[in-house]
Amino acid sequence: MSLAIISPGRDASVWVENFKKLDPSIDIQVYPDISSPEKVEVVTLWNHPSGILSDFPNLKLICSMGAGVDHILTDESIPSDIPITRIIDDKLTISMTNYVVMAVLNHHRQIKRYQADQLRRIWDMSNPEIPVTVGVLGVGELGGDIADKLLNLRFEVIGIGNSPKENLDYEYYFGDQIHKFLSKINILVCMLPLTPETEGILNLEFFRKCQKGTYLINVARGKHLIEEDLLTALDEGYISGAMLDVFQKEPLPVEHPFWNRNEITITPHIASVTNPGAAAPQIIENYHRVQKSQPFINQINRKRGY
Ligand code: NDP
Numbered sequence: 458m459s460l461a462i463i464s465p466g467r468d469a470s471v472w473v474e475n476f477k478k479l480d481p482s483i484d485i486q487v488y489p490d491i492s493s494p495e496k497v498e499v500v501t502l503w504n505h506p507s508g509i510l511s512d513f514p515n516l517k518l519i520c521s522m523g524a525g526v527d528h529i530l531t532d533e534s535i536p537s538d539i540p541i542t543r544i545i546d547d548k549l550t551i552s553m554t555n556y557v558v559m560a561v562l563n564h565h566r567q568i569k570r571y572q573a574d575q576l577r578r579i580w581d582m583s584n585p586e587i588p589v590t591v592g593v594l595g596v597g598e599l600g601g602d603i604a605d606k607l608l609n610l611r612f613e614v615i616g617i618g619n620s621p622k623e624n625l626d627y628e629y630y631f632g633d634q635i636h637k638f639l640s641k642i643n644i645l646v647c648m649l650p651l652t653p654e655t656e657g658i659l660n661l662e663f664f665r666k667c668q669k670g671t672y673l674i675n676v677a678r679g680k681h682l683i684e685e686d687l688l689t690a691l692d693e694g695y696i697s698g699a700m701l702d703v704f705q706k707e708p709l710p711v712e713h714p715f716w717n718r719n720e721i722t723i724t725p726h727i728a729s730v731t732n733p734g735a736a737a738p739q740i741i742e743n744y745h746r747v748q749k750s751q752p753f754i755n756q757i758n759r760k761r762g763y
Contacts, residue, residue: 458484458496458498458499458747458748459483459484459485459486459493459496459497459498459499460476460483460484460485460486460497460498460499460500460501460740460744461485461486461487461488461491461494461497461499461500461501461513462485462486462487462488462500462501463488463500463501463502463503463505463506463509464488464501464502464503464504464505464522465488465489465504465505465506466504467503467504469487469488471733472501472522472733472737473485473487475733475734475737476737476740476741478737479737479738479741480741480744480745483741483744484496488505488509491512494512494513494514495513495514495515496515497513497515497516498513498515498516498517498518498747499516499517499518499519499520499740499743499744499747500513500516500518500519500520501519501520501521501522501740502519502520502521502522502528502529503521503522503523503528504528505528505529505532507531507532507534508532508534510532510534510535510539511534516539517539517540517747518539518540518541518542518743518744518747518753519535519539519540519541519542520541520542520543520740520743521541521542521543521544522544522731522736522740523543523544523731524543524544524545524549524598524599524729524731525543525650525651525678526541526543526650526757526762526763527650527651527652527678527680527762529541530759530762537759540753540756540759541756541757541759542739542740542743542753542754542755542756542757543755543757544731544736544739544755545598545739545755546731546732546735546736546739547735548732548735549599549729549730549731549732549735549736550598550599550602550729551602552728552729552730553599553602553603553648553676553728553729554599554602554603554606556676556702556724556728556729557603557607557646557648557674557676557728558603558606558607558610560646560674560700560722561589561591561607561612561644561646561674563700563722564587564589564644564672564698564700565586565587565589565612565644566585566586567585567586567587569698569719569722587643588643589612589613589643589644589672590612590613590614590615590641590642590643590644591604591607591612591613591614591615591642591644591646592614592615592616592617592638592639592641592642592644592645592646593607593614593615593616593617593646593648594617594638594645594646594647594648594649594658595617595618595647595648595649595650595677596616596617596618596622596625596629596648597618597648597650597763599648599729600616600618600646600648600649601616603646603648604616604625604627605626608626608627614627614628615627615628615629615630615638615641615642616628616629616630617629617630617631617634617635617638618630618631619631619632619761628641635663635666636666639663639666639667639668639671640666640668642667642668642671643668643670643671643672644671644672644673644674645667645671645672645673645674646674646676647659647673647674647675647676647677647681647682648676648677649677649678649681650677650678650762650763651677651678651680651681652761652762652763653762654762655681656680656681657680657681657682657683658681659673659675659681659682659683659686659687660683660686661683661686661689661690664686664687664689664690664693664695664696665690665693665695667690667695667696669694669695670694670695670696670697671695671696671697672696672697672698672699672700673687673696673698673699673700673701674699674700674701675699675700675701675702675703676702676703676728676729677703678703679703679704679705679706679707680705681703682701682705684704684705684713684715687699687721688714688718691718691720691721696720697720698720698721698722699720699721699722700721700722700724701715701721701722701723701724702724702725702726702727702728703726703728704726707725707726708725709723709725739754739755742754743755
């Protein structure tokens with residue numbers, strides 16, 4: 458039995474090192490040097506070449522090397538009965554929450570305005586805080602922590618998800634209540650998984666349901682956002698500005714109009730990066746669970762797509 462790492466363009470050696478530290482006996486094959494595909498029962502993936510998993514006749518488990526699984530589920534050749542797991546990890550959650558809290562505070566305390574004032578030596582003490590109500594679209598592992606931490610900072614927070622939830626400390630909507638949700642908030646944090654239902658959700662029709670001047674923070678996936686619609690929504694005033702970590706095409710092409718928009722702050726998909734040291738134990742745990750035929754940890758629901 459062996460574990461294959463398939464993450465083209467990324468350095469797999471740090472993963473090998475962490476896996477070996479946890480289980481020195483494990484047999485690891487790193488793509489593209491897979492000499493015995495028939496031995497591979499577990500694969501761990503990031504942006505694998507589509508169709509490649511059909512090379513492994515004895516595959517029993519697919520592990521994402523990150524929190525998202527959209528990069529796996531877009532490969533339609535993967536048999537529907539193979540379980541898929543993802544990373545849920547405190548370090549990942551803390552980084553994401555810190556990023557979003559930073560973005561909310563920067564907007565609330567208008568850091569761009571004061572940076573521009575400084576350049577022109579302007580001392581303007583008027584209206585130092587923008588009153589905000591933060592809407593978190595997707596209150597799962599990451600969005601749930603963001604909502605809790607913002608609540609601790611005494612922000613008004615409203616969440617929205619797919620299913621009913623109880624015992625939350627903030628107002629929560631689900632299903633088709635997006636209109637109500639958007640009418641109450643003026644910062645929107647997109648923390649959704651990328652699924653057929655959520656692809657392109659941040660479009661002009663959606664933005665026109667927002668309160669004028671809503672600030673957008675997208676840290677989920679680039680494909681949630683119709684990028685030209687954001688430019689229109691900025692021009693129409695529904696959106697006042699945006700902090701974006703993810704884009705339709707990454708790296709963001711140099712000729713992309715976002716680079717020239719002062720209302721948009723760009724970061725290069727770094728909101729929260731998987732730490733191999735923190736993520737390796739759960740992959741190795743699941744590798745051992747294949748050996749013992751036990752249920753997996755952090756398994757996603759193939760039907761829901763997250
Ligand atoms: P979870 O699966 O834990 O949470 C997803 C949440 O979204 C759930 O609350 C779910 O609702 C909700 N949801 C799903 N579909 C819909 C829908 N159609 N309408 C409304 N709500 C919906 O995911 P995580 O929080 O762990 O991660 C979210 C995403 O963040 C990842 O999939 C990944 O794409 C992205 N990410 C980005 C990173 C970056 O660096 N930029 C780093 C890590 C992750 P319910 O609970 O009711 O099912």
